[in-house]
Structure formats: C-alpha cells, structure tokens
Amino acid sequence: MTFRAEVFVTPKAVVNDPQGLTIRQGLRSLGFEGVQEVRAGKYLVLTLESPDRDTALARLDDMARTLLANAVIEDYRIEITAVRETVAP
C-alpha cells in the first residue's frame, strides 16, 4: 500500500526560535499588527510503500527520531493517510 505522511517538526516550547522571531519582526515591519507569536518549523510530506498502516507509522516514527527531527530541541507529529491500494491481478 502507498501512504502519504505529513511530518510536522516544531521547536520545543522552551527552545528559542530565532527564525520565528525574525518572521514576526518582518511581519511587524510590513505593518501586520496583532501577530503575537510565530513559531517556525518544518513540514515534510513523504510518499512511502508499506504493507500496512501500523508498519508505516512505526517506520515514520523511526525516521523522525533518527533523521527528520532533533529530539533534543524539536517535537514532531505524524499524520498518515492511505492513498492507493495495490490490487493483485
């Protein structure tokens, strides 16, 4: 089965986020009032083959911990949807 996974990687709440601060400052300089906070993270969309949903999710969790996110300073969230089933002939 083919799965489409979305991985959201965000800096932990206690960690400084200079990119987010810079974006907030940029928005203010451009006249956008009322923006209190900006947190900047990564949005990864993966297409992967896996025998079933649970296996896919376990693998993605492994990938996130190993490569996609830095667990010391980042949190991650994974959302997964099946996009197509391979039908046997």
Added chain:
Amino acid sequence: MTFRAEVFVTPKAVVNDPQGLTIRQGLRSLGFEGVQEVRAGKYLVLTLESPDRDTALARLDDMARTLLANAVIEDYRIEITAVRETVAP
C-alpha cells in the same frame, strides 16, 4: 479574539526540491526502504489577535503572499482556529 493559524508552505510540484531529495537519500542511506518521495516545506504557527475569523484569514493570506511564501515557487495552505474569546467585563 485570539487565533492560532497554521501555515503550510510547500515547493510547487513542478519545482525541484533539493532539500527533499537530500532527506530521501539520507533515509535510504540509513536503511529506510520504500520511501518514494520527500517534499520539504515550512510549517509556521502564528498566534494573532483579530476582530473575527474572516479578517484573520484575509490578513494571513496577505502575510503569506507578502512574506511567508514565495508565490513563484511555493504553494501555501492556511488553517485557522479560534483559541480564546476576549470576554467584555
């Protein structure tokens, strides 16, 4: 009212995504099989004050077009939720 907005910025489908390719290669080197494609984008979480939902959404769209995304090479999607209403005394 306070709103929490999520902005997802992704490279357009026709645009090369070297970051995504590098992540895919990295996953393969680490032994993660079955990953067909990785697209790497930005995930921005904004907290903002706005009189109502429509105004917030219009402002966010403006922000996305002006600063958050590069419309030539990137698409964006905005999701918004009200997090707290200011109650008049």
